[in-house]
Amino acid sequence: MQNCNVAGYDISKGTTIFVNVWSIGRDPGAWDAPDEFLPERFLGKETSAWGSNFALLPFGSGRRVCPRIKLGLKVVRTRLANLLHGFDLKFVDGMRPEDVSLEEEYGLSTHPKHRLSLLMEPTLPSRLY
Known part of the structure; x- marks a missing residue:
């Protein structure tokens, strides 16, 4: 100019x-x-x-920015949803739902401020349908 x-x-x-x-x-x-x-x-x-x-x-x-970032995010979310669909999630160490903190830390990506430990048990096939 x-x-x-x-x-x-x-x-x-x-x-x-x-x-x-x-x-x-x-x-x-x-x-x-x-x-x-x-x-x-x-x-x-x-x-x-x-x-x-x-x-x-x-x-x-x-x-x-990467032209396929939106597609990549959709694929990751879909795969995560499919994975979670096949498992029952249970709290460990006597934790209750009201003990879960929803606070976040911001940066390049958003992370939970406090760690959450879960036990993943495979869902029984009869419960999938």
Whole structure:
């Protein structure tokens, strides 16, 4: 839109700039162990794939987010529902339904604030239908 200077480089109006996002995602100066799959590196950080968070730029963010993220979320939810349909869930250690905390911690994803332990017993086939 106009001539400018970025980090000591003069950029002329009308110049097309390509950002090498692949190299940003593998830069050891920006990431600890950049070649390892460590999703826990985002725990406790205020990040969102839907906004303009540059920490998530190598994975797609904002308008450039993964085009199949909505399909992926639907598939995960459907599989979880099918899994839960086949099991009876029971509390452990004398816990009661009123003892369950619904408080959440927000970050890249939402996590329960307090841990919940459940016992999963397979549902009997006669109860499935």
